[in-house]
Amino acid sequence: MNVIVVGCGRLGSTLAVQLSMSGHQVTVVDGSAASFINLPADFHGRVIEGDMLTRDVLHRAEIEHADALAAVTNSDTLNAVVAHMAKVVYHIRNVVVRNYNPHWYRFQEAFGLDIVSTAGWGMHRFEDLLSDNPLHLIFTDDKSKTAIYQIIAPKKWQGHLLKELLPEDSSQNVTIARKSNILQFAEDLTLKSGDVIYLTISFEQVSALHKRLNLLQED
Amino acid sequence: MYVLIAGGEPVGLQLAKFLIAQHHQVRLIENRQQVLAHLHQKLPTEVIIEGFVTELDLLEKAGVRQADVLVACTPSDTENLALCYLAHELYNVPRTIGRINDPSHAWLFDQKYHVNVALNEATILAHLIEEEMSMGDMMTLLKLRRGNFSVVEARIPEGTEPVGVAIKNLVLPDQCIIAAIIRRGEMVVPRGNTVLEASDEVLAVTDAEGAQQLSELFSV
16 A cells, blocks of 8 residues: 655654554655654655655655555644545545544544544543553554453453353354463353453443453452 | 634634624634734734644534634634534534635635635735736725726826716726716716816726726726
8 A cells, every 4th residue: 555644753653663664655754854763764654854744745645546544743733634634635545644632533523534632541541540440441442432441350250151241142252361372262161360362242241241351340 | 693703813814803893703723822812902802712723622612603703814824624514514504614825725625525616825815916007097996806906096197088078078987987087186976077187086997908998998
């Protein structure tokens, strides 16, 4: 894919390197040439210094041939405006914006864009890991309406069957990490303290998971 | 009319003063402390709303839902574009006006971002300056419709073609009409049979092309 990354800060440069290593043609655009210092010397993609809202720079970035664009500057307004242009003027398939300041999330949402909120996501992870709750939400996908949870088995679950924990029809979507082993579902699999369970379920199954978890906690 | 202005310097303040004098309801949003200090000296307190123009809560508090017009005239083109888009998309503001700071962004200021009227300051000013330079002794008194039409004043020098000619016999440009003549400090209402004299000052309403032709007609 031809991917344009707008903004070459910590996130932009890391993303550009990652995309490039995955075999994509990457073009990084930033208003300040000094930002390109964030890229490693062996970076294979193209770099363009300039204002992404001018036709000249868009032309140099060959936006007509881009399949995807990520707007990841630290200006939430600029990210939204650039992404809107990429969609409306150049009909780029996959356009994603970074939300830098969660305060401006609603503003970006109003453009109907796919948003990745780095600060917001980090905050939820912190809250999750700081709490005693064994259940941690790792990922949600609004499009397919699925959620991935990480569940760390506390001591008192020791000896319980794994299937006691799982909502109906979810046994195919579970993986257990026990020390350095990866285990799959089995009817008779019993839990051990410290097991890390990864479970993918639909949004509808979330309340069932909470119920089962509460039963186990009350035991 | 309820007019919401985003950005106070230098355009927003002038516009707000002008609109208030005409008894329109005005709110002006600004976040720069330096500009705010200045605004508070020049405008009634209730007109000024402090904060970032892209904050939706603030726009709502400023009455964006009731606004008849949104004027986005901050020094940031990105903000101006975003504001026009959101004003229409989220709040159905019927008319949006966007200020273009950098002419290379002008191509974005249209329906792409729901901008109804784009004002390209640099281009308008450059256009006006160029016109003034080519006009010789003719003076522009007033610009109408973003500079497309103007009221001009020209003095008829001795020995030029119009001297001694009745207005009905004068070959005037198509888009041009003589509105008044000032003769020895008195106003003469121009009629078809009014004969022009040397040193008459002629006031005319004209388009840009007409002004050019008029200037040629009145030069030696």
